[in-house]
Amino acid sequence: MNIEIKELVFAYPNGVLALEGVTVGIPTGSLVAIVGQNGAGKTTLVKHLNGLLRPTSGLVQIGDWDTRQRSVAELANRIGFIFQNPDDQLFCRTVKEEVQFGPRSLGFENDRIETLVEAALELTELHEKASQNPYDLSPAWRKMVALASILAMDTPIVVMDEPTTGQDAVSIERISRIVQSLHGSGKTVIAITHDIDFCAENFERMIVMRQGMVVLDGPIQEVVAEREMLASTYVEQPQITRLAKRLGFSTIVYKPDDFIRVLHDS
Amino acid sequence: MALIELKNLTYHYPLTNSPALQDLDLEVQEGEFLAIVGANGAGKSTLCYTISGFIPHFFKGELAGSVSVAGIDPTKAGLGEFVQKVGLVFQNPFNQISGSKFTVYEEIAFGLENLGIDPAEMRERVDEIIRLTRIEDLKDRSPYALSGGQQQRVALASILVMRPQILVLDEPTSQLDPIGSQEVFQVIKDMALQGMTIIMAEHKVEWVAEFADRILALSAGQAIKLGTPREVLGSPELPEHGIGISRYTQVARKALQAGLWPEKRSMPVTLDECVQGFQEIIA
Ligand SMILES: Nc1ncnc2c1ncn2[C@@H]1O[C@H](COP(=O)(O)OP(=O)(O)OP(=O)(O)O)[C@@H](O)[C@H]1O
Ligand SMILES: Nc1ncnc2c1ncn2[C@@H]1O[C@H](COP(=O)(O)OP(=O)(O)OP(=O)(O)O)[C@@H](O)[C@H]1O
Ligand SMILES: [Mg+2]
Ligand SMILES: [Mg+2]
Numbered sequence: 368m369n370i371e372i373k374e375l376v377f378a379y380p381n382g383v384l385a386l387e388g389v390t391v392g393i394p395t396g397s398l399v400a401i402v403g404q405n406g407a408g409k410t411t412l413v414k415h416l417n418g419l420l421r422p423t424s425g426l427v428q429i430g431d432w433d434t435r436q437r438s439v440a441e442l443a444n445r446i447g448f449i450f451q452n453p454d455d456q457l458f459c460r461t462v463k464e465e466v467q468f469g470p471r472s473l474g475f476e477n478d479r480i481e482t483l484v485e486a487a488l489e490l491t492e493l494h495e496k497a498s499q500n501p502y503d504l505s506p507a508w509r510k511m512v513a514l515a516s517i518l519a520m521d522t523p524i525v526v527m528d529e530p531t532t533g534q535d536a537v538s539i540e541r542i543s544r545i546v547q548s549l550h551g552s553g554k555t556v557i558a559i560t561h562d563i564d565f566c567a568e569n570f571e572r573m574i575v576m577r578q579g580m581v582v583l584d585g586p587i588q589e590v591v592a593e594r595e596m597l598a599s600t601y602v603e604q605p606q607i608t609r610l611a612k613r614l615g616f617s618t619i620v621y622k623p624d625d626f627i628r629v630l631h632d633s
Numbered sequence: 634m635a636l637i638e639l640k641n642l643t644y645h646y647p648l649t650n651s652p653a654l655q656d657l658d659l660e661v662q663e664g665e666f667l668a669i670v671g672a673n674g675a676g677k678s679t680l681c682y683t684i685s686g687f688i689p690h691f692f693k694g695e696l697a698g699s700v701s702v703a704g705i706d707p708t709k710a711g712l713g714e715f716v717q718k719v720g721l722v723f724q725n726p727f728n729q730i731s732g733s734k735f736t737v738y739e740e741i742a743f744g745l746e747n748l749g750i751d752p753a754e755m756r757e758r759v760d761e762i763i764r765l766t767r768i769e770d771l772k773d774r775s776p777y778a779l780s781g782g783q784q785q786r787v788a789l790a791s792i793l794v795m796r797p798q799i800l801v802l803d804e805p806t807s808q809l810d811p812i813g814s815q816e817v818f819q820v821i822k823d824m825a826l827q828g829m830t831i832i833m834a835e836h837k838v839e840w841v842a843e844f845a846d847r848i849l850a851l852s853a854g855q856a857i858k859l860g861t862p863r864e865v866l867g868s869p870e871l872p873e874h875g876i877g878i879s880r881y882t883q884v885a886r887k888a889l890q891a892g893l894w895p896e897k898r899s900m901p902v903t904l905d906e907c908v909q910g911f912q913e914i915i916a
Contacts, residue, residue, distance in 0.1 A: 379778065381774070381775070381778055383774075383778070403810070404782075404810040404812075404813065405780055405781070405782025405783055405786070405808070405809060405810050405813060406779075406780045406782065406783050410780060410781065451781045451808070452725070452727050452781070454725075454727070505673055505674050506724065506725065507673035507674075508673070529781065529808065532807045532808060533673075533724070533804060533807050533836070534673065534836075535671075535672040535673045535836060535875050535876070535877060536672070536872070536875055536876065536877035536878075537672065537673075537875045538673060539877070561782075561808070561809065561810050561811055561814075563811060564880055598812065600810075601810040601811060601812040601813050602810060602811055602812070603811040603812060603815075605880070606839060606879060606880035606881060606904070607880050607884060609904060610880075610881065610884065610904060610907055610908065610911075613904070613908045614908060614911055614912065614915065623880060623883050623884040623887055624887070626884050627884065627887050627888055627891055627893065630888065630893055630911065630914070630915075631891065631893065633915070
């Protein structure tokens with residue numbers, strides 16, 4: 368399911384102009400990361416996908432739907448959304464009920480709900496915690512619950528706002544596996560992240576925002592090469608890219624294994 | 634005597650069987666920058682709460698062993714005495730906003746107002762912190778009409794402005810953009826150099842390695858390592874405890890296995906150390 372955003376402008380009620388004309392197309396199956404400085408408009412942009420915000424002007428299309436003509440509930444069939452703060456989206460008594468809530472409200476049949484919930488708990492490794500209250504879990508695990516509850520809705524597009532914040536190395540690897548698994552099943556994955564290393568190692572395309580605008584958009588290897596443009600929006604190059612540059616490599620690398628390969632060949 | 638002294642500290646949250654901190658011994662000197670690393674649930678926040686008096690005053694539970702923070706014994710003194718000396722920046726900035734103020738400026742001045750600081754001095758201190766945390770554009774905004782990272786900057790500013798003797802920061806840069814995180818590390822380092830004592834829980838090991846004097850690694854409530862960044866972050870057992878290592882350490886480990894890292898060199902934890910090691914190989 369393609370996403371088309373055209374000339375999107377958005378002003379908050381207090382007058383803050385958060386998006387100043389954003390145009391991006393995201394085809395089915397894309398693996399896209401959005402990066403950029405605090406306040407650049409990343410969260411504001413993706414909140415237009417699920418209808419939480421409506422364009423001041425411009426157009427947002429999800430498949431053949433114009434978001435202006437669709438309710439948040441309808442859009443939930445197409446867009447799964449994991450908030451920056453997981454506490455904004457958890458309200459059930461147990462983890463399992465929380466994960467069941469989404470597919471139930473989409474009106475899926477019981478068998479399908481059961482299968483989806485099982486798969487979501489499996490991927491997020493929440494099985495053991497299924498009967499606990501989400502609020503008794505640590506913040507890091509609450510984020511997993513939010514993620515599971517979205518996976519269970521089986522939407523063609525999944526949006527994650529800062530999935531790795533506060534997560535330890537093991538959880539970040541788990542999130543990588545989830546991203547790859549969604550990508551493997553043909554879904555579109557869009558993640559906002561400040562973790563540029565995670566972004567470079569797990570995504571294919573990078574959109575860079577600054578002050579309400581998209582300033583770079585392209586394949587990872589091209590975007591990570593743009594040191595100055597990234598720095599202008601407070602983003603650094605990946606650690607591996609910086610290392611390779613200091614050593615005078617002529618090719619752009621951003622993954623540890625690629626670094627070793629280039630080192631070996633030189 | 635050290636400014637912070639924990640001896641044989643064991644703590645249980647109410648109604649829990651396994652301790653969140655166990656047999657912890659720690660001494661921190663005045664002006665030191667100590668970072669705490671550990672997997673999720675290792676006890677980083679619990680230790681932050683203990684040093685700032687929230688344990689046992691806000692979280693009850695069972696505290697055994699001895700705690701002394703700037704001469705205060707938390708089991709005898711009230712939270713009020715801590716507030717004068719220790720500032721805590723919470724892990725979740727969304728919890729730090731007071732809820733009683735209309736603008737970011739007022740939010741940051743709130744703590745000083747409560748201390749009855751002279752208005753001229755107050756304005757000077759608030760302006761300085763607003764500049765240091767780069768939130769000049771936001772000062773007339775509502776503290777709720779902000780992006781995630783902007784809220785975290787405000788939360789940080791509202792504690793920094795108090796100039797506590799001991800500053801406890803629980804993942805203070807989790808929502809910040811990469812260069813912004815680095816700037817905050819630098820601001821905090823400068824405060825340590827001026828004599829403020831810093832305790833910081835943090836996952837971003839590449840910055841901890843550059844800025845902290847010492848690192849405490851926790852696993853399941855126990856101290857598994859305490860030492861300089863290189864001693865702790867270069868240690869081979871860290872990943873077994875679910876603690877992240879920087880890409881610099883990761884890539885050097887892979888290189889060592891491929892025979893592409895100088896055998897005599899220890900594992901690098903910073904970019905500079907990593908560059909030096911590989912330069913030897915290339916040469
Ligand atoms: N509820 C709101 N009311 C008014 N202005 C807002 C609101 N939420 C965000 N803003 C402003 O809109 C702009 C874009 O914010 P947004 O949350 O989209 O940024 P972001 O790129 O997600 O940043 P971060 O990395 O800090 O999360 C910022 O200037 C912010 O202050
Ligand atoms: N209020 C509470 N009541 C009961 N147990 C708690 C409470 N808060 C934390 N715990 C438990 O105490 C242990 C240590 O938790 P703590 O929050 O200190 O870890 P952390 O290292 O800060 O983790 P994270 O990286 O997720 O922030 C965990 O087992 C956690 O589940
Ligand atoms: Mg955001
Ligand atoms: Mg914590």
